[in-house]
Structures are given as C-alpha cells and as structure tokens.
Amino acid sequence: MVNIQVPTIKLNNGAGMPQVGLGLWKVDKGTCADVVYNAIKEGYRLFDGACDYGNETEAGQGVARAIKEGLVTRSELFIISKLWNSFHDAERVEPIVRKQLGDWGIDYFDLYYIHFPVSLQYVDPSVRYPPGWYMDGARKEVVRGKATLQGTWGAMEALVGAGLAKSIGISNYNGALVLDLLAYARIVPQVLQIEHHPYLTQAPLLELCRREGIAVTGYSSFGPQSFLDLGMKFAEDFQALFSHPVVVAVAEKHGRTPAQVLLRWNTQRGVAVIPKSSSLERLRQNLDVCSFDLSEQELKDISALDCGFRFNNPLNYGIPVYNFV
Numbered sequence: 166m167v168n169i170q171v172p173t174i175k176l177n178n179g180a181g182m183p184q185v186g187l188g189l190w191k192v193d194k195g196t197c198a199d200v201v202y203n204a205i206k207e208g209y210r211l212f213d214g215a216c217d218y219g220n221e222t223e224a225g226q227g228v229a230r231a232i233k234e235g236l237v238t239r240s241e242l243f244i245i246s247k248l249w250n251s252f253h254d255a256e257r258v259e260p261i262v263r264k265q266l267g268d269w270g271i272d273y274f275d276l277y278y279i280h281f282p283v284s285l286q287y288v289d290p291s292v293r294y295p296p297g298w299y300m301d302g303a304r305k306e307v308v309r310g311k312a313t314l315q316g317t318w319g320a321m322e323a324l325v326g327a328g329l330a331k332s333i334g335i336s337n338y339n340g341a342l343v344l345d346l347l348a349y350a351r352i353v354p355q356v357l358q359i360e361h362h363p364y365l366t367q368a369p370l371l372e373l374c375r376r377e378g379i380a381v382t383g384y385s386s387f388g389p390q391s392f393l394d395l396g397m398k399f400a401e402d403f404q405a406l407f408s409h410p411v412v413v414a415v416a417e418k419h420g421r422t423p424a425q426v427l428l429r430w431n432t433q434r435g436v437a438v439i440p441k442s443s444s445l446e447r448l449r450q451n452l453d454v455c456s457f458d459l460s461e462q463e464l465k466d467i468s469a470l471d472c473g474f475r476f477n478n479p480l481n482y483g484i485p486v487y488n489f490v
C-alpha cells in the first residue's frame with residue numbers, strides 16, 4: 166500500500182472529507198470493481214459515484230473486497246452518491262437512496278448530492294435504471310418534472326435525520342441558486358460540486374461558498390479531456406490543457422505531469438478534486454498532488470486561461486434536443 170498524504174477538508178458539520186478522491190463517471194462497469202479495489206490499495210479513500218454512472222453495484226463490489234481483505238474499514242472510506250433528476254419529488258428521494266445504498270452494499274453515504282438542479286419526469290427503476298436524461302431511445306425527448314428544489318432539499322435534509330447520509334450537498338448550482346437555497350435551508354449544504362478548471366475558474370462562486378461555509382469540489386479538472394471521451398465535437402475547439410504551453414511550462418519546472426499541475430492548481434484554491442482514471446499509473450499520479458506547491462504567479466498564470474466556458478451544460482444535452490412537454 167502506498168503512503169501518500171491527502172489533506173482533509175473540514176465540513177460545516179464537523180465531518181472530514183479527503184481533498185482528493187476518485188471520480189467514477191465513465192468508469193466501465195466491467196472494470197469498475199477492480200478500479201475501486203486498486204484505488205483503495207493505492208491509498209484512495211473518497212469515491213464520487215452517482216446513480217447516473219450506472220456502476221454503483223460494481224463500485225460496491227470493489228469496496229466490499231477491500232474491506233473483506235482488511236485493507237480498509239468502512240469508516241475510513243468516504244463514499245458519495247447523487248440523486249438523479251428523475252427522483253426529485255420529495256417522496257421519491259428516500260426510496261431511491263435506499264436502492265442506491267443497497268447497490269453499493271452499505272448502509273449510509275458519507276455525502277449525498279442533488280446531481281443537477283433540474284427535475285425530470287419520474288422513471289420507475291424497474292422500467293429503466295439509471296434513467297438518464299432522455300425518455301426515448303432516439304435521445305431527443307427530455308421530459309421535465311414538477312418538483313421544486315426547495316421540496317427536494319427538504320427530502321435531502323430528512324436523509325440526515327434518518328441516518329442514510331452523513332452530509333448532503335448540491336451540484337451544478339450557480340450563485341443565484343445557492344443564495345435561494347440559503348433562504349430556506351434548515352441544513353446548509355456541506356459541499357457544492359461544480360465544473361472547475363482553468364477554462365472555468367468560477368471565482369465569485371468559490372468566494373460565495375467560502376463565506377457561507379460550503380466546501381467546493383471541482384469536477385472535470387482537466388477541462389475538455391472528459392468531453393473528448395464522449396465525442397463532443399466542441400471540446401476539440403479547445404487547446405487540450407495537458408499540452409497547453411502555460412501548464413506544460415509549470416509542469417516542467419516542478420518535474421510533475423500537467424495533470425498533477427492542474428490538480429494542484431485546484432487544491433491550492435481550496436477546491437477538492439475527484440479526477441477519474443481507469444489506469445493504475447494515472448491513479449497514482451492523481452493522488453500525489455498536494456506534496457508540491459505552485460507559486461502565486463503560477464497560480465495566476467493558470468487562472469488567466471479562464472474563458473468562462475462550461476463543457477457540462479445541461480443545455481447542450483438540450484438545444485436542439487431539449488423537447489420539454
């Protein structure tokens with residue numbers, strides 16, 4: 166087992182969250198159990214899953230194997246999942262969380278997020294699971310639901326009381342939605358998860374969260390990379406961050422890879438990261454991202470790449486395919 170020190174972020178309820186973890190989006194079902202098991206062996210403790218990733222059962226198998234072999238205990242792990250858009254109606258929340266916990270083979274989540282501030286029509290898990298964005302095989306029809314975010318948040322708060330989630334969070338909320346939530350929340354979210362990379366630095370939102378005591382986790386830390394994997398053409402219009410001259414120059418200076426520099430840029434901004442990798446070598450690299458420091462100037466140079474571009478924008482799943490009925 167590798168001994169890499171990962172800092173812990175103290176959440177507003179006193180819980181500790183590792184600042185570096187493994188994202189599970191697009192981790193293939195067939196390899197997911199091994200990826201999670203190997204990641205635990207490498208020292209990963211935080212796993213960022215979701216109903217929508219379609220691999221919670223397999224991720225849970227990796228966890229179970231590691232626990233069975235005595236590599237780790239459940240309480241040493243920080244397991245995260247998310248509420249999919251089709252389950253926003255308050256009465257749907259607890260049943261789907263119980264199903265997801267069953268898939269993982271655990272009895273609580275360390276953190277459970279609202280995945281998107283978008284309510285879609287309910288889909289019974291026996292009909293299609295995970296439901297995804299589209300109601301039809303032609304990937305054209307997105308049918309909106311009627312749940313309000315306030316109602317959904319009330320059901321999220323109830324999960325804490327029921328012992329099903331230790332912490333609760335929100336994802337893909339902008340500043341206005343965070344402010345709105347703060348007006349009615351009985352539990353201030355512990356974490357906001359957002360897209361965050363040098364092309365989308367989100368400085369005002371980070372500052373709002375800092376003031377309100379909400380920790381921030383950044384996803385898609387490598388910018389366009391994750392969206393190239395999906396074949397999204399617009400991602401090709403961007404200079405890959407791994408070969409961007411600014412990032413490469415900093416990496417060479419520190420004797421690190423561009424990926425490590427991008428992750429360190431995040432963590433020095435106080436943001437937690439959850440890079441996804443299915444490669445053992447890259448899993449190792451991505452965990453070791455807090456043992457060197459970028460200078461203020463290097464941080465500024467990387468932040469100056471900001472162009473406010475959001476790769477993961479629900480409207481891109483939409484226009485022209487959104488067809489609200």
Ligand SMILES: NC(=O)c1ccc[n+]([C@@H]2O[C@H](COP(=O)([O-])OP(=O)(O)OC[C@H]3O[C@@H](n4cnc5c(N)ncnc54)[C@H](OP(=O)(O)O)[C@@H]3O)[C@@H](O)[C@H]2O)c1
Nearest residue numbers: 188189190213336384385386387391424440441442443447
């Ligand atoms: N809340 C949300 O709506 C939301 C949205 C998106 C993502 N997320 C979460 O955030 C996690 C991370 O984001 P992401 O999956 O979009 O993308 P990401 O971590 O930015 O990028 C993943 C891509 O980078 C490659 N990669 C990983 N480490 C590398 C390294 N050291 N050097 C070179 N290439 C490397 C991976 O390939 P290999 O696998 O081949 O290494 C993969 O192609 C997700 O898995 C998910 O848990 C949440």
